[in-house]
Amino acid sequence: MKLYDLELSGNCYKVRLFASLINAPLDTVPVDYLQGEHKGETLLKLNPWGEIPILEDGNVVLRDGQAILVYLANKYGGEAWWPSEAHLQADVMQWLSVAANEIQHGPNTSRLIEKFGVESDLALSLARSTQILTLINNHLADKDWLAVNRPTIADCAVYPYISIAHEGGVSVDEYTHIQAWMKRLEQLPGYISMPGN
């Protein structure tokens, strides 16, 4: 199983992190992002969106970090990480959407602007960061994990860009429940870090 990967990408990191937590066999293939390899002919054949992560497992080719987490959980992680019961699965799914929407447009975008010089609206992404971090912090006030009372792919999807939010000028220091949740996740067997967290 191959992951077309960028070390500094939180979207790629969530796949590496989860694969490590469940001990799934994963070969990382570094993508030369600065040279635009992800927009080149070979990778566009795998993902016409021109984005990474991309997972290749035999004939299966998948884009999008959240979708890849679902695939890995089904194939290697099992019920614990991606429950099959309708309301439990939907609970986890809610958080995969948060990762792809509020986290992407909040802390992720702030980091793209501040660390990589991407042109976007910093004030807006900072305001969105405050909004989503407050919601998550309140949610975690009486819970150890984001969904279904145990670590799931919900946590793996949401954690990465919060753990490196400071690179976008977003401090998570004051969000004490988020701090405690991150520490719990970092103590899971198989946890790996990425540059910046």
Ligand SMILES: N[C@@H](CCC(=O)N[C@@H](CS)C(=O)NCC(=O)O)C(=O)O
């Ligand atoms: N929906 C995708 C987004 C992936 C994404 O934005 N990847 C970035 C790197 S972190 C990328 O390849 N960007 C290239 C571009 O937008 O042109 C996911 O959640 O994995």
